[in-house]
Amino acid sequence: EVQLVESGGGLVQPGGSLRLSCSASGFTFSDHSMHWVRQAPGKGLEYVSFISNNGDRTGYADSVKGRFTISRDNSKNTLFLQMSSLRAEDTALYYCVKDLRDKYSFDYWGQGTLVTVSS
Amino acid sequence: QSALTQPASVSGSPGQSITISCTGTSSDVGSYNLVSWYQQHPGKVPKLMVYEGSKRPSGVSNRFSGSKSGNTASLTISGLQAEDEADYYCCSYADSGTWVFGGGTKLTVL
Numbered sequence: 001e002v003q004l005v006e007s008g009g010g011l012v013q014p015g016g017s018l019r020l021s022c023s024a025s026g027f028t029f030s031d032h033s034m035h036w037v038r039q040a041p042g043k044g045l046e047y048v049s050f051i052s053n054n055g056d057r058t059g060y061a062d063s064v065k066g067r068f069t070i071s072r073d074n075s076k077n078t079l080f081l082q083m084s085s086l087r088a089e090d091t092a093l094y095y096c097v098k099d100l101r102d103k104y105s106f107d108y109w110g111q112g113t114l115v116t117v118s119s
Numbered sequence: 120q121s122a123l124t125q126p127a128s129v130s131g132s133p134g135q136s137i138t139i140s141c142t143g144t145s146s147d148v149g150s151y152n153l154v155s156w157y158q159q160h161p162g163k164v165p166k167l168m169v170y171e172g173s174k175r176p177s178g179v180s181n182r183f184s185g186s187k188s189g190n191t192a193s194l195t196i197s198g199l200q201a202e203d204e205a206d207y208y209c210c211s212y213a214d215s216g217t218w219v220f221g222g223g224t225k226l227t228v229l
Contacts, residue, residue, distance in 0.1 A: 035218075037220075044206075045157070045159075045220045047210070047219060049217075059217040060217065061217060100167065100170060104155070105155035109165055111164060
């Protein structure tokens with residue numbers, strides 16, 4: 001059974017930093033690109049970032065480019081999102097998402113970790 | 120990376136069919152047959168319903184179907200059931216090398 005378990009969320013002041021983690025199991029982690037998608041309270045889904053299966057390619061939404069960095073450790077089946085210069089508008093539930101291989105879509109989602117940016 | 124455009128809400132009676140549109144540009148929906156659709160019930164995580172424009176993952180009812188014309192993709196749900204009431208999001212791969220979601224559509228089953 002595929003499981004994606006996020007951690008690392010919490011309350012942080014504007015301008016602060018936070019590192020999210022996602023522990024994956026139930027599939028061959030190193031075979032799949034992984035993504036972060038966020039959802040502000042009561043709002044829609046917003047794409048954040050992706051990383052290829054071996055980490056050689058990454059991509060970011062314009063809204064987080066230059067502030068967020070995605071990475072992965074295939075030896076530990078773990079995905080990361082380093083977030084810095086956080087703003088109030090980054091407040092959201094952050095989902096770790098597995099790709100449906102070669103299909104440019106997302107077939108498994110974690111339960112999410114809540115990031116709140118507030119003073 | 121502008122969000123794809125979806126109607127805020129649609130509604131239909133049990134047994135009827137409804138269609139949710141998703142309008143993008145020639146840089147995303149129009150350039151690729153890589154639109155996916157997600158269903159999200161309140162308090163739940165999104166569920167993949169359609170990928171590559173019209174393909175259904177295993178286990179998804181054939182009442183859900185996807186299509187595309189030009190820069191607009193569509194999700195049609197036939198034989199509406201009460202359990203279909205949820206938020207629906209489209210998503211497309213884009214020239215930017217990342218993905219873009221629609222704003223979401225709230226489906227109400229009357």
